[in-house]
Amino acid sequence: MHRVLSIVTDYDRAAARDRVVLDADDRHRRRIVLTGEKGTQVLIDFPAPVAMRDGDGLVLDDGSIIAIAGAPEPLVEIAAPNAFETVRLAWHLGNRHTDVQIVGAKVRIRRDHVLEEMLRGLGAHLTPVEAAFDPEPASPHGHDHQHGHGHG
Structure with missing residues (x-):
């Protein structure tokens, strides 16, 4: 089994030794054993969780690279008539974490009938899609629900 040394974004994709296909949740890991489509087994063991994106490459201990592909997931693509409305819709989504x-100019989220109903009510145009999901990375400060005001 090979060990992953690093993750790269710029590499010769045609020269990749193998490919692993992972959904968005499985591309955010600290430690995991993965098996590529050609059977290559690799160990990811980093000190902290890392976010791997569709198209990244895993550099192995022998110098070879395994390509990372995002698995198609059921998503909804959100469109609005203008930039202001897009920002307003994104704010509502962010407010719900x-x-x-x-x-x-569009925003994608995982399919969720409650959020979809809310977005339609706010005037969004929704299109179901199956695609790799590469969400924006979470803010680095974390979130501990201490906002400086009471929740009583």
Whole structure:
């Protein structure tokens, strides 16, 4: 079994030794054993969790690279008539701590009938899609629910 030394974004994808296909949750790991489509087994063992994105490469202890592909997931693509409305919709999603991916002028989220109903009520146009989900990384400060005001 090979050990992963680092993650790279710039590499020759055609020269990749193998490929692992992972959903968004499985691409955020500290430690895991992965098996590529050609059977290559690799160990990821980093001191802290890392976020791997669709298209990244895992550099192995022998110098070879395993490509990371995002597994298609059921998503909804959110469109609004203008930039202001897009920001307003994104604010509502962020206020609910929803993972979002920005794709051009649109926002993608995992399918969720409650959020979809809310977004339609706010005037969003929704299109179901199956695609790799690469949500924006979480803020580095963490979130401990201490906002300086009472929740009583």
